[in-house]
Amino acid sequence: MASVTFRNVYKRFGDVIAVNNLNIEVGDKEFLVLVGPSGCGKTTALRCLAGLEEISEGEILIGDRVVNDVPPKDRDIAMVFQSYALYPHLSVYDNMAFGLKLRKVPKEEIKRRVYEAADILGIRDLLDRKPRQLSGGQRQRVAVGRAIVREPKVFLFDEPLSNLDAKLRVAMRAEISKLHQRLQTTFIYVTHDQTEAMTMATRIAVINKGILQQLDTPQNLYDKPNNLFVAGFIGSPAMNFFPGKLRKQDGKLLVDTGDFAVTIPPSRAQPYEAHVGKDIIFGIRPENVHDVDFTPPNIDAERVTVKVDVTELMGNEIFLYLVSGRNTFVARVDPRSKLRIGQEAQVAFDMDNFHIFDAATEQAIR
Amino acid sequence: MPKRSPLYSVQKGAERLAAQMSWFAAQLMLWVFMGMVVFPMLWTIFASFKTSPEIFNDPWGIPDVFQFQNYVTAWTKMNAGTYILNSLIVSAGSLLLIMGLGSMIAYVLARYDFRGNRFFFFFFVSGMMIPGYLAFIPAWFLHRSLGLLDTYWSLIIQYTAFNLPFTVFMLQSFFKTLPKELEEAAVVDGASLFTVFWKIMLPLSKSGLLTVSVFNFLGVWNEFTWVLITISDEKLKTLPLGAVNIMQQAKYATDWGAMFAGFVIILIPTFAVYILFQSKLTEGITVGALK
Numbered sequence: 001m002a003s004v005t006f007r008n009v010y011k012r013f014g015d016v017i018a019v020n021n022l023n024i025e026v027g028d029k030e031f032l033v034l035v036g037p038s039g040c041g042k043t044t045a046l047r048c049l050a051g052l053e054e055i056s057e058g059e060i061l062i063g064d065r066v067v068n069d070v071p072p073k074d075r076d077i078a079m080v081f082q083s084y085a086l087y088p089h090l091s092v093y094d095n096m097a098f099g100l101k102l103r104k105v106p107k108e109e110i111k112r113r114v115y116e117a118a119d120i121l122g123i124r125d126l127l128d129r130k131p132r133q134l135s136g137g138q139r140q141r142v143a144v145g146r147a148i149v150r151e152p153k154v155f156l157f158d159e160p161l162s163n164l165d166a167k168l169r170v171a172m173r174a175e176i177s178k179l180h181q182r183l184q185t186t187f188i189y190v191t192h193d194q195t196e197a198m199t200m201a202t203r204i205a206v207i208n209k210g211i212l213q214q215l216d217t218p219q220n221l222y223d224k225p226n227n228l229f230v231a232g233f234i235g236s237p238a239m240n241f242f243p244g245k246l247r248k249q250d251g252k253l254l255v256d257t258g259d260f261a262v263t264i265p266p267s268r269a270q271p272y273e274a275h276v277g278k279d280i281i282f283g284i285r286p287e288n289v290h291d292v293d294f295t296p297p298n299i300d301a302e303r304v305t306v307k308v309d310v311t312e313l314m315g316n317e318i319f320l321y322l323v324s325g326r327n328t329f330v331a332r333v334d335p336r337s338k339l340r341i342g343q344e345a346q347v348a349f350d351m352d353n354f355h356i357f358d359a360a361t362e363q364a365i366r
Numbered sequence: 367m368p369k370r371s372p373l374y375s376v377q378k379g380a381e382r383l384a385a386q387m388s389w390f391a392a393q394l395m396l397w398v399f400m401g402m403v404v405f406p407m408l409w410t411i412f413a414s415f416k417t418s419p420e421i422f423n424d425p426w427g428i429p430d431v432f433q434f435q436n437y438v439t440a441w442t443k444m445n446a447g448t449y450i451l452n453s454l455i456v457s458a459g460s461l462l463l464i465m466g467l468g469s470m471i472a473y474v475l476a477r478y479d480f481r482g483n484r485f486f487f488f489f490f491v492s493g494m495m496i497p498g499y500l501a502f503i504p505a506w507f508l509h510r511s512l513g514l515l516d517t518y519w520s521l522i523i524q525y526t527a528f529n530l531p532f533t534v535f536m537l538q539s540f541f542k543t544l545p546k547e548l549e550e551a552a553v554v555d556g557a558s559l560f561t562v563f564w565k566i567m568l569p570l571s572k573s574g575l576l577t578v579s580v581f582n583f584l585g586v587w588n589e590f591t592w593v594l595i596t597i598s599d600e601k602l603k604t605l606p607l608g609a610v611n612i613m614q615q616a617k618y619a620t621d622w623g624a625m626f627a628g629f630v631i632i633l634i635p636t637f638a639v640y641i642l643f644q645s646k647l648t649e650g651i652t653v654g655a656l657k
Contacts (some may be wrong), residue, residue, distance in 0.1 A: 052550050073556035085547035089569045097556035098565075146555070 002063035002153040002186060003028045004049065004077075005186040009058035011044050011210075018044040020210035022058070026203075031180050031187040035194055036233070041210035042190045046156055049188065049339035050079050062154060062164040073102075079156040080146035082163065084139045086146075092118075093127040094214055096146045110149075117148040120182070121175075137168045144179070157189040161196065194234050198222070206230050231283050231355055237319065240289070240329035242282045243359060246275050255282045255356070259325025262302035265351050271366050272356060278358035286319070288350040289331035290341055301348035308343045322347065367448070400627045410633075414626035421622050433623055440627035443610035445600070453587060453604040456518055460525040461585045465579055467526070468533030469571070473563055476541035487538065493531030499591065501528075506595060520596045521604070524585045534580050540574035541567065567603065576646045580639055587636060 004026040011187045015072050018041045026032045034042040047053045049060055051072035055190035059066050067075050077081060078099075093114055100110045118124040121141040131139055142273070147155055161169045177200050180187050191197055198218045206213040206221065206229070214226045225231035244257035247347045253269040253276070254261045262282075295301050309328065310321035313335070320331040320339060328331060331347055339345050356365045413421050414436055415429040440446070475487050505524060506515075514520040544567060552562045568575070590606040597603055603611075609628040613620050 045540045050550075050554055052553070073558075077554065079551070079554045081547045081551055083545065083547050085545070085551035087548060087552075087566060087570075089572075098552070098557075102556040102561065146551075150555070 002353070003061075004154055004186060004188065005059070005061040006045070006049075007059040007061065009045070009048065009055045009060060010349070011041070011048055011053060012056045017025065017210050019048065022207075022212055024212065024215060025188060026188060029184050029186055031177075031200060031202045033197040033204045034188065034190045034207055035197040035204055036192065036207035036213075039289075040194050040207045042192075042207045043158055044210075045207070046079075046158055046188065046190045049154075050077055050156055051075050058188035060292075066248050076153040077156055077256050078150040078152040078154075079158065080143045080147050080160045082159040083158075084131075084143040084163075086139060086142055088131050090130075091127065092123065092129050092131070092134070092145075095131065095142055099146065101152050109252075113149040114145075117145040117242050120148065120179070121145050125239075131233075136164055137172065140164060140172060142330060144176070148179075152185070154186045154188060155183075159191055160189075162191070162193070165233075168325055169196075173323065177199060185335055195236060198234070204234075206233060210235075224364070225355065226364055228281060228283075228364075231357070231364070235285060237286050237330045237332070239283045239285050239355070242284075242327050242329070244280060244282050246272055246278060246280055246356075248276050252279045255280070257282065257327060259327055262304065262305045262349055262351065264354075265300045268351075275365060276356070280365070281357040281362075284349055285353065286330040286332040288353040289322075289329070289333070290348045290350065291320075291331070291333040291337040291338075292346045292348050293336035294337060295348045296350075300349075300351040302351050303346045303348055306345060308339050308341055308345060309341065313343055320347075370526070375602070396567040407633075410626055410629055414623060414630045416623050416626075418622045421626075436621075436627040437631070439611060439621060440631060443612045443624060444605075444628050444631070445603075445611065445623075446605070446608060446628075446631060448601060449605045449608040450602055452518075452602055454656040456521045456525070456604055457520065457583055457586045459522040460529070461579060461582055462585065463522060463526040464529045464533055464582050465575060468530055468578070469537055469568065470529070470563070472534045473541050473567060476538045477546075487534075489532040490531050493528075494535065497543030498528055502592060502595065509596060515596050516599045516602060518602065521593060524592055524596075525589065529582045529585060533582060536578050537571070537574060540571055544570055573646050576643055580643055583639055584636055608632075 004024075006022045006024040009019055009022040012016065020041070021046055035299065036042045036148055045052060048055045049062075050069065051067065055068060060068060062075055062077070087098065090098065096114045096117060097110045100113065105113075114127070115124065116313070118127055120146060123138060123145060124139050125133060126138060126142070134142065140163075143160065160171050160176075164172060165241060173196060176187075180200075185361055189196075189200065198221075201218055203215060203217055205215045208229050208341075214221060214230045216224075221230060221234050225234060225239075228241070232241070242255075242257040244255050247254045247256045247261070252266070253264040255264065289299070290296070292301075292303065304324060306322040306324045308320055309323050312319040312321075315335065317335055318332055318333050318337050318339075320337070322329055322331055333339070333347075358364065358365055387644075404573075409426075412427075412429055413425075414433040415434070416424075417433055418437075432511065471490065475483060475490075509515050509520045509524070514523065548570070549555055551564050552566045557565065588606060593604050593607050594610075597607070609625060609632060612625045612628050
């Protein structure tokens with residue numbers, strides 16, 4: 001159990017800056033997820049923490065100890081790799097015991113720990129098998145088991161679920177969360193899948209192009225994204241964006257996209273006054289766009305005329321792909337909605353839940 | 367159903383014929399090649415059971431009476447007991463050095479990025495381009511200066527030097543196909559660099575190591591010229607020289623049957639090694655290609 005600190009960490013590969021001035025403090029027993037598109041530097045950051053890459057600048061601390069020059073084996077970490085990296089020539093038992101044997105842990109103790117981890121993961125009857133005799137999900141468990149038996153201060157996961165099929169991924173997601181509850185250890189988890197990040201993390205660090213975009217709880221990231229990237233990355237389907245201008249008319253503040261204009265409720269207008277006349281990007285999540293027939297009561301609804309391009313029935317909801325002039329966007333509406341492809345219709349924007357970003361800086365205006 | 371051109375069936379027929387022809391050509395080539403390999407071997411084996419006159423009078427036929435006496439003569443004249451022991455010592459010593467050094471060099475060249483990596487790789491590989499005979503004279507003088515002539519060491523060192531380039535070349539490309547994550551997992555698990563090499567990479571390279579070992583063994587076991595020019599002590603000679611003994615001892619009345627029997631005796635271990643490791647061998651040869 002330990003905290004982890006990235007302090008002004010840079011990692012350069014030649015001219016490419018993979019990690020750019022990363023500052024993160026991970027609390028003891030926290031489940032931190034590093035999320036971002038592929039190639040954003042999240043895995044590199046994790047590998048720097050593991051000691052598999054040397055950092056170019058800055059400091060990495062595990063607990064109170066600076067580990068910049070500490071070799072991986074002395075950092076007291078365990079890592080689960082994307083490819084699992086099980087030793088193909090060793091049995092499951094020996095795979096799990098490998099690290100302990102190297103550390104000269106007594107045989108009885110190794111046996112106890114391996115059996116205990118195998119019981120937690122439900123792989124007790126697989127201990128004699130070789131990795132090639134296991135399914136993807138079982139290999140995944142063994143990889144996690146190999147980390148557990150080490151009883152490290154920090155667990156590192158590098159996209160451990162990305163090789164599993166969708167159903168198994170959901171099941172393992174829950175198991176890893178449970179494991180965190182049970183082990184009460186610091187988890188640092190890298191993924192490109194924002195759903196994984198949202199469902200498991202106590203806090204999420206969104207990274208893009210090597211730069212930390214926002215570090216916050218899942219709910220705060222969703223509700224209050226700092227910038228356009230975070231807003232677009234977190235949430236599925238992604239937030240709808242409309243480039244436009246802020247305009248004042250009859251004392252009211254309007255977002256004018258060129259194709260339609262919506263009024264900002266006076267109670268929320270204040271932060272935007274200074275941006276009147278400037279280019280902005282208006283953002284609204286699909287669930288805040290409603291079929292007018294099923295608009296919830298007591299919301300500040302602004303009507304927009306659209307044409308229905310595609311409908312996707314999900315059972316519990318319908319995704320509508322809508323067109324309004326040059327803009328296409330998605331609405332997540334009530335399953336009873338009668339809107340069909342090709343239809344001209346009106347949808348309601350919930351003006352209590354929208355985001356406005358400065359078009360030049362892409363930062364949220366609040 | 368799409369409308370087909372009237373030429374469709376003709377076209378199809380031509381394609382089928384072409385496919386059959388190429389199958390036939392491939393079969394023919396394989397049979398011819400097999401004949402080229404198997405025939406001399408069978409011929410040697412048959413000749414080893416014939417008397418000398420029979421070899422000359424009926425060179426292609428099956429022996430009238432199988433002369434097992436040839437093998438007894440060969441074994442005693444060749445001094446086979448001593449020579450087999452010498453061959454074993456030299457082969458084992460050379461293999462140990464070649465594989466030990468070769469695997470470590472290849473691993474470092476395959477896995478570690480350092481200044482001069484390419485240079486050392488090409489340095490080793492260029493060794494493959496030097497014809498062995500060209501190097502024999504200077505090497506002989508070198509061995510003489512070092513006082514190595516007429517010792518096992520002169521053979522072991524020379525064979526090691528000559529087989530390292532091929533070994534490094536093969537193993538380097540083999541190590542490159544092994545996933546890097548395994549090493550990283552081992553390093554995080556607490557393994558030192560040598561432990562990673564010894565406990566993870568070497569066991570995983572078993573088929574590659576075996577393939578290269580067999581090739582090296584064949585080369586060393588059958589090597590003739592270098593032993594001929596460096597070893598004059600009867601007690602240190604290896605099997606291929608022993609076969610020559612049969613011829614030399616009898617001077618003008620060479621016992622050809624016994625000599626062929628000697629060849630077969632030399633061949634047996636080679637055969638045994640090949641048959642024993644055949645499946646591993648083909649696996650090792652293809653593993654780099656298919657990953």
